[in-house]
Amino acid sequence: MGDINKEYYNLKFNKLNKYYINKxxxxxxxxxxxxxxxxxxxxxxxxxxCNNKVTSLNxxxxxxxxxxxxxxxxxxxxxxxxxCTLYTSREPCSMCLSAIYWSRINIxxxxxxxxxxxxxxxxxxxxxxxxxxxxDDRKIKMHHLYxxxxxxxxxxxxxxxx
Amino acid sequence: MGDINKEYYNLKFNKLNKYYINKxxxxxxxxxxxxxxxxxxxxxxxxxxCNNKVTSLNxxxxxxxxxxxxxxxxxxxxxxxxxCTLYTSREPCSMCLSAIYWSRINIxxxxxxxxxxxxxxxxxxxxxxxxxxxxDDRKIKMHHLYxxxxxxxxxxxxxxxx
Numbered sequence: 401m402g403d404i405n406k407e408y409y410n411l412k413f414n415k416l417n418k419y420y421i422n423k424x425x426x427x428x429x430x431x432x433x434x435x436x437x438x439x440x441x442x443x444x445x446x447x448x449x450c451n452n453k454v455t456s457l458n459x460x461x462x463x464x465x466x467x468x469x470x471x472x473x474x475x476x477x478x479x480x481x482x483x484c485t486l487y488t489s490r491e492p493c494s495m496c497l498s499a500i501y502w503s504r505i506n507i508x509x510x511x512x513x514x515x516x517x518x519x520x521x522x523x524x525x526x527x528x529x530x531x532x533x534x535x536d537d538r539k540i541k542m543h544h545l546y547x548x549x550x551x552x553x554x555x556x557x558x559x560x561x562x
Numbered sequence: 563m564g565d566i567n568k569e570y571y572n573l574k575f576n577k578l579n580k581y582y583i584n585k586x587x588x589x590x591x592x593x594x595x596x597x598x599x600x601x602x603x604x605x606x607x608x609x610x611x612c613n614n615k616v617t618s619l620n621x622x623x624x625x626x627x628x629x630x631x632x633x634x635x636x637x638x639x640x641x642x643x644x645x646c647t648l649y650t651s652r653e654p655c656s657m658c659l660s661a662i663y664w665s666r667i668n669i670x671x672x673x674x675x676x677x678x679x680x681x682x683x684x685x686x687x688x689x690x691x692x693x694x695x696x697x698d699d700r701k702i703k704m705h706h707l708y709x710x711x712x713x714x715x716x717x718x719x720x721x722x723x724x
Contacts, residue, residue: 417707455641457636458635458636458641459632459635459641460631460641460642460665469621473620474619474620479622480622491704494660494693495660497693498657498660499622499657501688502657507703507704507705508702508704509707527663531660532694540662540670541669542669542670542671545580545672
């Protein structure tokens with residue numbers, strides 16, 4: 401790509417990104433807890449736009465990214481969002497980032513970094529830290545109740561689909 | 563607690579846990595993708611029971627634990643599940659574990675360990691590993707588009723609630 405073409409491409413690319421990140425920010429202004437918004441773009445079209453629904457639905461896991469992914473999948477009727485880009489007003493928490501991997505979204509753009517959100521006393525640092533700990537060192541106690549039945553269920557399911 | 567009382571308590575406790583984990587396993591038999599089930603117990607009552615809905619809803623993030631938390635919160639009309647116990651047929655993935663923290667569930671019991679699920683080619687090891695990596699080393703590229711507007715939105719929201 402020549403220098404002029406490259407410059408033109410970058411300008412266009414930056415303008416588009418700015419447009420989409422502003423759309424995510426617009427969504428965040430409607431949020432009822434914290435200020436979080438997200439949009440999902442596929443083939444240069446916004447297929448999903450959402451804000452945080454934690455207090456309106458009384459569900460602590462309806463973060464903007466989670467709701468946006470769910471809506472996008474329902475809209476396109478596919479559980480894979482491969483080829484999609486996510487714009488979010490805030491860097492994803494560990495739940496949302498894992499959800500992004502499960503959904504196969506390819507690229508993420510975010511406005512505020514995780515550290516900025518400490519401004520509004522929203523901090524997910526602790527959850528990231530808990531995930532990195534060994535099981536027995538975590539605050540939430542997790543007990544392994546081994547049971548053969550579930551192994552059987554796994555095998556039955558495997559035999560059914562293969 | 564005397565030895566006999568302690569023994570009685572442990573027996574009763576184990577019996578209850580076995581009962582509840584079997585209920586989670588029962589749910590997993592109904593699952594449409596993988597074999598995953600979860601129940602949430604509050605004050606010795608099951609307030610939510612779910613299986614995995616990934617393929618029936620076409621949404622890759624509707625794991626059994628996620629659906630169980632959402633249903634439980636909607637049922638009790640509260641975004642905190644403090645005092646609740648989760649029984650799940652399989653050790654939670656990083657998304658579900660983060661969701662457990664957000665919901666404030668206190669204790670988790672699981673039947674199959676994460677390693678067992680490799681039997682059915684369901685492996686979330688990669689996502690845990692990705693979360694532990696530095697941002698620039700992750701497979702999904704994440705770009706920080708700094709924008710003052712969003713900071714303003716945060717501050718506006720903070721001023722509104724304080």
